[in-house]
Structure formats: structure tokens, C-alpha cells
Amino acid sequence: MNNIESSLLVQRDMGIYIHIPFCKQKCIYCDFPAYQNLQDYYDTYLYALLQEMTMFVDAHPEVCQKPVDTVYFGGGTPTELSIEQLYSILNQIKALFNITDDCQFTIESNPGELTKAYIAELVQLGFSRISFGVQTFNDKNLVALHRSHRGQDAIQAVNWAHEVGFKDINLDLIYGLPNQVIEHIEQDLDMVSQLPINHISTYGLQVEKGTYLYHLVHRNLITLPSEHVEDALYETMMMGIEALGFERYEISNFAKDRAYSKHNLKYWQYSDYLGFGAGAHSFYDGVRRANNRNVMPYARTIDNFILPIIEEEIIDESRAIEDYCFLALRTKWGIQEQLFYKKFGIAIQSKYNDVLMNLIDKQLLVYRDNAYIMTPEGIKHGNYVFSQFIDM
Amino acid sequence: MSTKKIRNFCIIAHIDHGKSTIADRLIEYTGTLQKREMEAQVLDSMDLERERGITIKAQSVRILYKAQDGEEYTLNLIDTPGHVDFSYEVSRSLAACEGALLVVDAAQGVEAQTLANVYLALEHDLEIIPVINKIDLPSADPDRVKQEIEDIIGLDASEAVLCSAKSGIGIPDILEAIVNKVPAPPDKSDEPTRALIFDSRFDAYKGAIAYVRVKEGSLKLKDTIRMMHDKKDFDVTELGIFTPNLLPVDELPCGSVGCIAASIKNVADCHVGDTVTLASNPAPEPLPGYRKAVSMVYCGLYPTESKDYENLRDALEKLQLNDAALEYEAETSLALGFGFRCGFLGLLHMDVIQERLEREYNLTLITTAPSVNYKVYKTNGEMLEVDNPAKLPPPTEIDYVEEPYVKATTIVPKDFVGTIMELSQEKRGEYQSMEYLDETRVSVVYHLPLSEIIYDYFDKLKSATKGYASLDYELIGYQQSPMVKMDILLNGDPVDALSIIVHKDRAATRGRALAEKLKELIPRQMFEIPIQAAVGTKIVARETVKAWRKDVLAKCYGGDISRKRKLLEKQKAGKKRMKSVGSVEIPQEAFMAILKVED
Numbered sequence: 001m002n003n004i005e006s007s008l009l010v011q012r013d014m015g016i017y018i019h020i021p022f023c024k025q026k027c028i029y030c031d032f033p034a035y036q037n038l039q040d041y042y043d044t045y046l047y048a049l050l051q052e053m054t055m056f057v058d059a060h061p062e063v064c065q066k067p068v069d070t071v072y073f074g075g076g077t078p079t080e081l082s083i084e085q086l087y088s089i090l091n092q093i094k095a096l097f098n099i100t101d102d103c104q105f106t107i108e109s110n111p112g113e114l115t116k117a118y119i120a121e122l123v124q125l126g127f128s129r130i131s132f133g134v135q136t137f138n139d140k141n142l143v144a145l146h147r148s149h150r151g152q153d154a155i156q157a158v159n160w161a162h163e164v165g166f167k168d169i170n171l172d173l174i175y176g177l178p179n180q181v182i183e184h185i186e187q188d189l190d191m192v193s194q195l196p197i198n199h200i201s202t203y204g205l206q207v208e209k210g211t212y213l214y215h216l217v218h219r220n221l222i223t224l225p226s227e228h229v230e231d232a233l234y235e236t237m238m239m240g241i242e243a244l245g246f247e248r249y250e251i252s253n254f255a256k257d258r259a260y261s262k263h264n265l266k267y268w269q270y271s272d273y274l275g276f277g278a279g280a281h282s283f284y285d286g287v288r289r290a291n292n293r294n295v296m297p298y299a300r301t302i303d304n305f306i307l308p309i310i311e312e313e314i315i316d317e318s319r320a321i322e323d324y325c326f327l328a329l330r331t332k333w334g335i336q337e338q339l340f341y342k343k344f345g346i347a348i349q350s351k352y353n354d355v356l357m358n359l360i361d362k363q364l365l366v367y368r369d370n371a372y373i374m375t376p377e378g379i380k381h382g383n384y385v386f387s388q389f390i391d392m
Numbered sequence: 393m394s395t396k397k398i399r400n401f402c403i404i405a406h407i408d409h410g411k412s413t414i415a416d417r418l419i420e421y422t423g424t425l426q427k428r429e430m431e432a433q434v435l436d437s438m439d440l441e442r443e444r445g446i447t448i449k450a451q452s453v454r455i456l457y458k459a460q461d462g463e464e465y466t467l468n469l470i471d472t473p474g475h476v477d478f479s480y481e482v483s484r485s486l487a488a489c490e491g492a493l494l495v496v497d498a499a500q501g502v503e504a505q506t507l508a509n510v511y512l513a514l515e516h517d518l519e520i521i522p523v524i525n526k527i528d529l530p531s532a533d534p535d536r537v538k539q540e541i542e543d544i545i546g547l548d549a550s551e552a553v554l555c556s557a558k559s560g561i562g563i564p565d566i567l568e569a570i571v572n573k574v575p576a577p578p579d580k581s582d583e584p585t586r587a588l589i590f591d592s593r594f595d596a597y598k599g600a601i602a603y604v605r606v607k608e609g610s611l612k613l614k615d616t617i618r619m620m621h622d623k624k625d626f627d628v629t630e631l632g633i634f635t636p637n638l639l640p641v642d643e644l645p646c647g648s649v650g651c652i653a654a655s656i657k658n659v660a661d662c663h664v665g666d667t668v669t670l671a672s673n674p675a676p677e678p679l680p681g682y683r684k685a686v687s688m689v690y691c692g693l694y695p696t697e698s699k700d701y702e703n704l705r706d707a708l709e710k711l712q713l714n715d716a717a718l719e720y721e722a723e724t725s726l727a728l729g730f731g732f733r734c735g736f737l738g739l740l741h742m743d744v745i746q747e748r749l750e751r752e753y754n755l756t757l758i759t760t761a762p763s764v765n766y767k768v769y770k771t772n773g774e775m776l777e778v779d780n781p782a783k784l785p786p787p788t789e790i791d792y793v794e795e796p797y798v799k800a801t802t803i804v805p806k807d808f809v810g811t812i813m814e815l816s817q818e819k820r821g822e823y824q825s826m827e828y829l830d831e832t833r834v835s836v837v838y839h840l841p842l843s844e845i846i847y848d849y850f851d852k853l854k855s856a857t858k859g860y861a862s863l864d865y866e867l868i869g870y871q872q873s874p875m876v877k878m879d880i881l882l883n884g885d886p887v888d889a890l891s892i893i894v895h896k897d898r899a900a901t902r903g904r905a906l907a908e909k910l911k912e913l914i915p916r917q918m919f920e921i922p923i924q925a926a927v928g929t930k931i932v933a934r935e936t937v938k939a940w941r942k943d944v945l946a947k948c949y950g951g952d953i954s955r956k957r958k959l960l961e962k963q964k965a966g967k968k969r970m971k972s973v974g975s976v977e978i979p980q981e982a983f984m985a986i987l988k989v990e991d
Contacts, residue, residue: 017950032950074950204942231941251944267951281951288954313954323953326960362918362975381918382944387964390957 013069013100014284015266018049018089019277020078021295024113028146028216029174031208033279033293034076041295045278046085048299050092052276055307057096063274063284068093069100070263072107073127079109083121090125104129104168104262111157112149119157120164129168129261130161131201137191138184141177144222146212155191162196168259170199175233177205178222182229182236189240198259200241202252204234249332251379268327270320270343278308286320288313317344318391321351326386334373348372355388395579395647399570400468400605402485402518404510405495406503410525413557414495414566415453415469419636421563422455422467452591452603452649453636459571467570468649470590470605472509480683480737484590484665486512487681488605488649491519491574493566494547498524498532498554502540508862510545511803511833521569522552528559544805544860546830577607577647584675585609587644587652587668592659594713598630600656604644604668607679611644616671617654620678624661625671626654659716685717686867687735688796689742689846690779692723692760692889693749694731696971696980700755701730707753708732711745718745723780727889727973728758733780736762739846758971760889761986764842767794767870782888784877787928794870796842799824802853804861806834811856819844819852820895839868843893848987878903878932880910881924882976889973892986896927903932905989913982915966916940921976 021033022042038045057064071093078086086107093099106129107122122130136142137151154171161169171192175185192200205224207217216222225233238248246254250268253261266273275282279293290311292298301308315323321344328335340348349356356372359365364378364385378385405411455467472485486492492513496502513520522541524534534554541549553569555562591603604611611617615628630653632638644650656662663685667678695704708720719735736742742762749755765779769791778784800821802812806828813823813836821838829835840849845865853861878899880890890910894902903925910923914937925933970977981988 019950227941234942267953273951275950279950281953283951283953290952290954311954323957326957327953364918377918380942380944381940383960383963384918384943387960390960390964 013067013271014063015070015072015263015271015273016068016093016097017263017273017275017277017280017282018071018073018078018093019075019275019280019291020073020081021045021076021278021293022080023075023077024080024110025146025148028212029205029208031211032076033295035295038295041299042081042085044299045295046081046088048302049089049277051302052308053092053096055302055305056274056276059307060284064096065098066272067100068097069103070266071099071103071105072263073105074108077110077113077133078107079114079118079122083118083125086122086125106131106168106170106261106263108133109157110149112153114157114160116160116164119160119166123165128166129170130166131170131172131199132157132161134158134171135174136177136180136184137188138180141180141184144178145174151191155195158195158197168199169195169197170201170261171195171197173200173202173237174205175202175237176225176230178224180225180229180233182232185233185236185240189237189244192241193244198256199261200246200254201261202237202241202254204230247332251330251382265331268331270324270327286315288315320344322390325352325389329372329374329385329389330382332373334371337370337372352389359385359388395577395581395645397463397465398468398577398647399465399491399574400470400489400577400647400649401491401493401570401574402470402472402489402513403493403495404472404506404513404520405525406497406500406506409495409497409500409503409506410557411495414493414523414525414555414563415471417557417560417563418455418467418469418567419453421560421567422457452634454633454649457567457571460568461571465571466648467567470649480685481591481664482509483512483516483681484588486516486518487679488588488590489516489518490577491521491570493523493570494520494541494545495523495525496537496541498527498534498537499529501533501537502544503859507545507805507860508803510547511829511862512864519574520547521566521573522547522549523562523566523569524552524554525557527554528556528561544832546832579646580608581610581646583608584673585611585668585670586675586679587611588679589662589664589666589668591664592662592716594659595653598653598655600659600662600713602652602654602656602662602668603649604652605649606644606646608646608675609670609673610646611652611668611670613642617652617668618671618674619661619663620667620669620675621663621682621684622661622666626656626661628652628654659713663716683866685737687717687719688738688764688842688867689736689762690733690765691736691742691762692725692728692731692758692780693720693734693746694725694728694758694760694889694971696756696758698729703753704732704749704755704757707749707755708734710753711748715745717741725760725782725889727887727978728760728971731758735779739850758889758980758983760983761892762846763893764796764846766796766875766893769793778893781877781891781893784891784893787876792872793875795873795875797839797868797871798842798845798865799868800838800840800845800849800863800865802836802838802861802863803829804834804836804857805832808857808860809834809836812836812853812861815849815852815856816840819849840865841871841873841895842867876927878906879926880906881922881926882914882978883919883921883974884924885974886926887973887978889983890985899927900932902986902989903927906986907933907935909985909989910982911935911937913979913985914976915979917977919975 021035022038023034023036026036105127107127108131110133134154139150207214241254246256248254272284278295278298280291282289289309292308292310298308325335365372366375403411452470457467458464470485470488472482524537527534538549538552541547553562553565586608587604587606589602589604592600594600613631616625618625631644632640633650665682669675695701712718717737720732723733724730746759763779763781765777768776768778770789771791816838821840824837827835874896875893876896876899878892878894879886907923907925916938917940920939921937923935924931970979
């Protein structure tokens with residue numbers, strides 16, 4: 001492992017996540033806190049968001065000293081907000097927290113909804129990384145998902161982002177769409193190969209309860225690919241992305257030239273992160289917290305000078321070990337023996353020898369360079385592997 | 393003391409027809425317990441009993457009642473268990489009574505379980521008082537139910553008591569009927585003492601406690617008693633009656649019901665059905681009807697976590713203190729590790745024990761398919777008793793096999809005789825006799841392999857006769873049968889805990905059905921799992937569980953780790969009841985699959 005990588009593995013700095021729960025149009029598969037037609041509440045929300053940060057800092061004064069090296073605006077669609085609104089959030093972050101010089105600022109957005117001028121202003125605001133929810137370049141599939149943009153919009157948006165100076169560009173791609181066949185994935189990959197991007201996140205379409213997609217699938221109004229086809233789509237996608245020179249550094253994340261998403265790595269590497277906004281999650285000082293995901297109750301709670309936290313879990317030592325393992329395994333670095341020992345003061349084998357041996361036996365895990373790492377087969381059965389580390 | 397003011401009775405009812413509620417009301421009405429002391433349904437004390445609505449261990453309670461004739465009567469209510477597995481226990485409880493309340497739901501009418509126990513009660517010459525309960529239900533139809541009681545059971549229902557235990561209607565009428573109709577116990581105070589043990593339980597301080605009905609003579613504190621069948625003597629340390637809390641007394645006179653503590657260390661020395669007499673003046677003969685509890689069904693009980701083995705042993709030991717019918721010994725299985733082979737009275741008994749182990753002792757268990765005890769005669773002249781299919785020797789070493797047969801007596805309304813015969817033939821039964829008990833009731837006797845009874849005979853009997861048949865069976869001996877061992881191979885490896893012993897002519901059908909069932913029960917795993925049923929080296933059935941292609945939580949939204957973890961915990965919880973055998977994970981239900989197979 002080279003130095004850049006090993007320094008990534010022992011990050012000490014925090015991340016900040018800002019959730020903007022607004023969309024022009026909600027995608028049919030989406031079960032995130034994201035709502036359409038709430039334009040009238042953007043200002044109210046913004047005010048609450050700024051207030052939440054102040055209140056959190058008041059409650060944890062020491063937090064201002066901690067270096068923050070990633071700031072991530074996610075959604076929803078953060079670019080639903082105006083440049084001025086984004087500016088006020090960034091201003092608040094910089095005023096309250098200790099932002100490092102090399103801090104990576106990322107913003108998510110939807111193709112087809114932005115002008116080139118707006119994208120250029122994002123760079124001016126200090127964003128260096130942009131993530132586009134492309135999902136697929138196939139127009140028919142986009143229509144089926146109720147996405148408002150078309151393949152051509154995505155190509156244009158990426159090119160504009162590159163032209164105005166975004167160094168790091170990510171695309172989200174989804175496989176397993178209704179009526180999707182291998183050729184569609186190959187076409188998507190062909191498009192990707194022509195674009196100036198250095199990061200891809202890819203997910204299988206999941207049918208979550210409560211979504212419109214769920215309704216359609218259960219009424220037989222939409223047919224998802226058979227398991228056999230879905231499997232082939234997965235293989236095509238994974239192999240295809242790697243073939244384009246991207247490195248699979250996490251189960252569903254790929255980067256070129258080590259352009260990893262520094263922020264997402266914090267989730268897997270057990271670092272602290274603060275989440276602000278409706279439905280945002282934090283992990284700070286051994287406590288996991290979740291905010292109310294509904295916009296108005298979120299804002300009202302803050303209006304009453306109460307933090308909008310609806311779940312709070314103190315992570316004890318044994319729980320921490322379990323979480324650490326199943327999170328670390330998601331990355332290509334796996335569970336590093338020495339890091340584990342440094343963090344918990346025990347050897348991983350002393351707790352998990354049987355589990356590890358059993359998983360190695362089943363060829364789901366390998367032991368390489370003093371680390372336990374999932375095999376490709378292990379990744380496919382990730383849930384099985386992860387659940388072995390949970391003691392109930 | 394005269395027996396004239398004693399009434400001993402029990403309550404016969406179908407599940408849900410209100411037996412326990414009526415018992416509660418009788419206790420409450422007579423002030424035996426204050427209302428605040430009443431935990432609803434006093435008699436069914438085990439959680440499990442309350443939940444399943446069945447009584448597993450009999451209990452009893454003494455009720456003092458001042459009747460309309462101005463006299464105070466002692467009414468002893470003896471509760472009875474209600475299932476064929478416990479028919480012997482039921483018969484002992486009935487033998488302790490002179491009368492029975494027959495409770496029938498005013499809306500639902502006469503049902504199966506009612507009938508089975510009524511027949512038993514009639515055999516014991518009990519005076520039966522029909523009670524029609526729930527008469528305040530909108531759908532109640534007491535006249536139709538009276539007619540049913542007369543037509544189906546053949547009892548005079550013209551004086552049936554109408555009541556609603558829930559609303560307290562008719563409770564005094566029931567008490568009066570008990571006083572006026574149930575005969576007083578015969579006064580045999582002068583004869584040598586004979587008391588029938590109708591139940592027993594274990595108390596950590598007092599040892600085994602015998603619940604008895606004094607039939608003749610009497611019992612006094614400090615008497616030396618003798619168990620007539622077990623031929624053991626004990627000194628009485630305590631006598632008591634149930635109010636329903638234990639109230640110590642100095643004497644249990646003739647006709648009374650109570651309990652005896654005599655420092656009996658083991659419930660096995662205190663058999664239900666045995667007769668208690670006095671060592672100083674023993675009765676010449678024990679009371680009739682004694683039957684030693686015999687294990688009919690055997691299965692393996694294994695902890696899913698091998699570390700729970702010692703806990704399971706402790707739990708079995710404790711349960712056995714109260715349940716002399718439970719047998720166990722250590723065994724090992726290649727697939728399941730260390731566990732116990734356990735013997736039970738029947739399938740319900742097995743279910744109840746398994747549930748109690750899981751619930752009261754917090755164990756997670758794998759239960760293997762039930763088996764009977766076979767006698768295997770080997771070519772070398774040896775005889776082996778085999779109650780675990782995995783232990784059946786290879787065919788080349790077997791000369792012949794004998795399987796246990798029972799005499800199965802079924803009592804049914806006459807319309808179902810054809811059905812019973814058809815079913816019994818199908819289950820390899822041999823017809824013995826048929827007898828009209830009266831105009832409506834027929835008793836049909838077959839000799840049947842016990843294995844067929846435990847397999848699904850009883851369930852089929854119930855469904856084929858709409859529940860109206862009652863079944864009682866007793867072991868009569870062994871008969872030679874062409875039995876073979878059927879192995880189940882998962883992923884090419886035989887899983888010993890899945891083996892069954894089956895009649896050679898049925899091996900193929902049952903093998904196919906079992907393989908199909910296992911395919912349903914074994915969840916998809918990371919690789920394809922072939923399921924094969926084999927007799928010797930011959931594969932009689934094959935199915936495949938397809939591989940699970942992918943299973944990963946790809947999406948992670950904004951650091952929501954708790955949600956991910958919850959999903960993983962759910963997945964893990966699903967696995968908890970699974971046992972890894974080689975590389976295959978087998979869910980608990982799979983080991984019982986044979987019972988769920990249709991053929």
C-alpha cells in the first residue's frame with residue numbers, strides 16, 4: 001500500500017454532510033427524504049439548517065476545533081437551491097467549523113436542471129467535486145423511472161462541469177432497471193468511456209416499501225429483470241467499469257487515479273461525520289444520531305430551540321467492533337489487522353477467529369498483506385459475510 | 393366423617409367452550425377466592441396451557457358451597473388434561489370423580505374433543521350433567537344444541553343447565569345440579585385404605601407430591617404409606633387440600649381429594665394411577681386401571697448453539713422432576729453435535745416439552761423427526777433396539793425388523809365407520825372388531841403400526857371425521873415389517889439427523905414428498921444444493937435448491953449505518969434457528985419436514 005492510501009485509512013478529520021431534501025420531481029424508486037413541490041419552504045428550511053448547526057456547536061463547543069476535511073451537499077437535489085442560498089450555508093460552515101485547506105467540497109445534482117453558468121458559480125463557491133444522478137443514458141429507461149432528464153442532458157452537464165473547472169466528477173449509475181438488457185449497460189459504459197469523469201457509484205435498483213415503484217411492481221404494472229438477467233447486468237456493469245480503468249475501492253464505488261470520494265470513505269472507515277438537515281445522520285464521539293426526516297417538523301423543532309434528533313444510539317465497545325468490521329469490509333482495504341489492533345487494543349483473531357476461518361474456507365474472504373478482504377464472491381454475498389460479524 | 397356432603401366432579405369441554413371460565417366462576421361465586429386473587433382462569437397455571445387453551449397437568453380445587461337445602465357441601469373440582477397423548481392421565485382423573493359437567497358452546501354445539509372425553513367419562517360410569525354455555529351470544533341456539541347432545545351423545549339433555557360463564561348467568565344452577573345429581577362418594581371408611589394417585593408434581597422443598605382421591609379408608613398425618621405398584625413405603629409429612637392454595641390438614645377422609653407429601657425424592661416413585669395404601673394395614677388389591685407410562689415417540693433434541701448443551705441437560709432434568717413420562721439420554725449426531733434422545737407419550741407431549749424448554753429455559757432447539765422404537769434382529773443373532781433412524785445397521789447385517797403395534801380404539805358416530813376403515817387400511821391397519829355401543833356410537837378396533845399413528849393418522853382421523861372421532865391406543869407388542877432406512881443427502885453428504893425409517897413399499901413416495909418439502913424449507917444459499925433421498929445406494933428422489941446469486945446492501949445513504957445494521961441483524965436473526973451441517977445451513981423446520989409431507 002502506498003502512502004496516499006495508508007494516510008486515507010487513518011483519517012482523523014471529520015466530515016460534514018448537508019442534506020437538501022428537495023427535488024423538482026421525485027424518482028419512483030426513491031425512499032430518501034426528498035420531496036417535490038416544496039419551493040415555498042426553501043427559505044424556512046435554510047433558516048432552520050443554519051440554526052441547527054449553531055445549536056449543535058453550542059451543545060458540543062469542542063467540535064469547532066476538530067479539523068473538517070470533507071463537506072458534502074447531498075439530497076434530494078442540493079442544486080435546487082440558488083447560488084445565494086448555497087453560499088449562506090457554506091458561509092455558516094466556514095464560520096463555525098475548522099475547515100482544512102485541502103477540504104474536499106462535493107455537491108450532488110441532477111443533469112438537465114442546471115445551466116452552464118450555474119455550474120460555473122458552484123466552482124466559484126468552492127466546490128471541487130460534483131456528482132450527477134445520471135442512472136442511465138437510455139431515454140426509455142429514464143422515462144420509466146420518471147426522471148426528468150434525458151441521456152443527452154447528462155452528457156452536456158458533465159462536459160460543462162469539466163469545462164468550468166470541476167476536477168472531480170462522479171456519475172451515479174443504476175442497473176437492474178425495468179426492461180434493461182445487457183446491451184443497455186454496454187451502451188451506458190460506452191458513453192461513460194467518452195466522458196471526463198473519474199468516479200462512478202453504481203447500485204442495483206432496489207424496490208423499497210412505500211415507493212411508487214413498489215406499488216407498480218406489486219400491481220404487476222412493471223416487470224423487473226429476472227434474477228438471471230439481473231445477475232448478468234451486474235456482472236456486465238462491474239467488469240465493464242473496471243475495464244475502463246476504474247478501481248473498485250468499495251462495493252459500489254469506483255475511482256480513477258485514486259480520486260476516491262473522501263467523504264464516503266468516512267462512513268466505511270469509522271471516522272466522525274456530522275449531518276445537518278432533515279433526515280441527516282451523524283456519527284460523532286461514539287454516538288450515532290438521526291434527524292427527523294420530515295421537513296416541517298424538522299424546522300419546527302429547531303424553531304423551539306431543540307435539536308431535531310429522533311434517534312440516538314451510543315455505540316459501546318463490542319458494538320463498535322462489529323460495526324467497524326462490516327463497514328471496513330466494504331472497501332478494498334478490508335479489515336487491516338494493525339489498524340484494528342490500534343483502535344480496539346485486541347487482535348481481530350481473538351474475537352473473530354472462527355468467523356474469519358469459516359469465511360476464508362468458503363472463499364468469501366482472503367487474508368492478504370495483513371488484512372482480511374472480501375473476494376468477488378464475498379462481495380456478491382456481502383450481507384451474509386457482514387452478518388457473521390454481528391453477535392446477537 | 394360421612395361422605396354424604398362430598399361431590400367429586402370434573403369438567404369436560406371442547407377447547408374454547410368455556411371450561412376454565414366456568415371453573416373460575418364456580419370458585420368466585422362460592423367465595424373460594426376473592427376476586428382480586430383470581431388471576432383469570434385459575435386452573436390452567438402454566439403459561440403454555442393458558443396460551444394453547446389446553447390443560448396439560450391436571451389440577452384440582454376444593455369449593456365449599458352452601459346449597460339451597462341449607463347444608464354446606466364440599467365440592468372437589470378435578471381438572472383434566474384434554475388430548476389423546478394424555479388419555480391415560482384423563483382416565484385417572486375421571487376415575488377420581490363421580491360426576492362430570494359436560495360443557496357445550498351454545499353456538500357451536502357438540503365437537504370432537506367433547507365427544508372423546510364424554511365416551512371416556514361414560515366408561516367410568518360418571519353422572520354427566522350437560523351445561524350449555526355462552527347462551528347470551530347472539531348466535532346461541534340452545535335448543536339445537538340440546539338436540540345434538542341427545543342425538544350425537546345419547547344423553548338426556550332436557551334438564552341441561554343454561555349458563556353464560558362470562559356474564560355469570562346460571563352459575564348457581566350449576567352448583568345446585570352438582571349437589572343434586574352427582575352421587576356422593578360411597579362411604580367405605582372402614583375398609584383398608586386405598587387412594588388413587590391422579591396427578592403428581594415436584595416441589596423443591598417437599599419432594600414429589602401425590603394428588604389423590606381417597607377411595608376407601610383414610611389417610612392421616614404420620615401414617616406410613618405404601619405405593620402398591622412400586623412397592624415402596626414413605627412417611628407422610630404433610631396432607632393438604634386445595635383452596636386452591638394448599639391448606640394443610642391432619643386427615644384425608646374417605647371420599648376426599650387432596651395431596652400427600654412424604655419426602656418422595658422422585659416423581660417416578662409417585663406414578664399416576666398407582667394406589668396408595670397403609671403399610672400397617674395394606675389393602676389386598678390395588679385399584680384397577682394402572683398403566684405404566686410408556687414412551688411411544690422418540691426424537692433428538694439438540695441445542696442450535698453447542699454451548700447450550702449443559703443448559704439443555706439441566707432443563708431436561710428439571711422438567712423430568714415434574715413429568716415422570718419424559719425420558720432422555722445423551723446422544724450425538726454427526727450433523728447436530730451433542731444432544732439428547734428423548735422419549736414422549738406422544739406428539740403433543742413432545743411439542744409441549746419442546747416449547748417449555750424454549751420458553752421457560754430460553755433455549756433454541758433443533759428437534760429431529762419423531763420415531764418409534766424398533767427391534768432389529770441382526771444376522772449374527774443379536775437384537776438391537778433402535779429409536780434413532782441413524783442407528784439402524786446396514787441392510788446386510790439385518791435379518792429382520794419388528795415395529796411396535798398398537799391396539800387403536802376409535803369411537804365414532806356411526807356415519808363415519810366407513811371413513812375410519814378406509815383410513816386404517818391405508819395406514820397398514822388390521823381390522824379387529826366393531827361394536828355398536830348404542831344407537832349412535834360405534835367402537836372400531838384396529839391393530840396399527842405405532843409409526844403410522846404418530847406420523848399422521850391422528851390428524852387424518854380428525855379431519856376425515858370432522859373431529860368427531862375419539863382415539864385411544866395402547867401398545868400391544870411387536871410385529872415383523874419390511875422397514876428400511878431412508879437417508880437424505882444434502883450437497884452429496886448424508887445428514888444423519890434427517891434419516892427416517894420407512895416401510896419399504898412407501899420409501900419412493902415418501903422420499904419424493906420429503907425431498908420436495910425440504911426444497912421448500914431450505915433457503916437458497918450461496919451455492920446450489922442437491923437434495924437426494926436414498927435407500928441404501930439407490931436414489932429414490934432428487935430436488936435442487938438453486939443458488940442465491942447476490943445478496944448485498946449496495947446502497948448507503950448519507951451515513952445511515954444504523955439502518956444497514958438493522959437489516960443485517962434481521963438477516964442474522966433468520967439464521968439463528970439454522971444449523972450449519974457441512975457447508976449447508978438447515979433451518980429447524982427441515983428436521984421435522986417428514987411430518988409436514990402429504991402423501
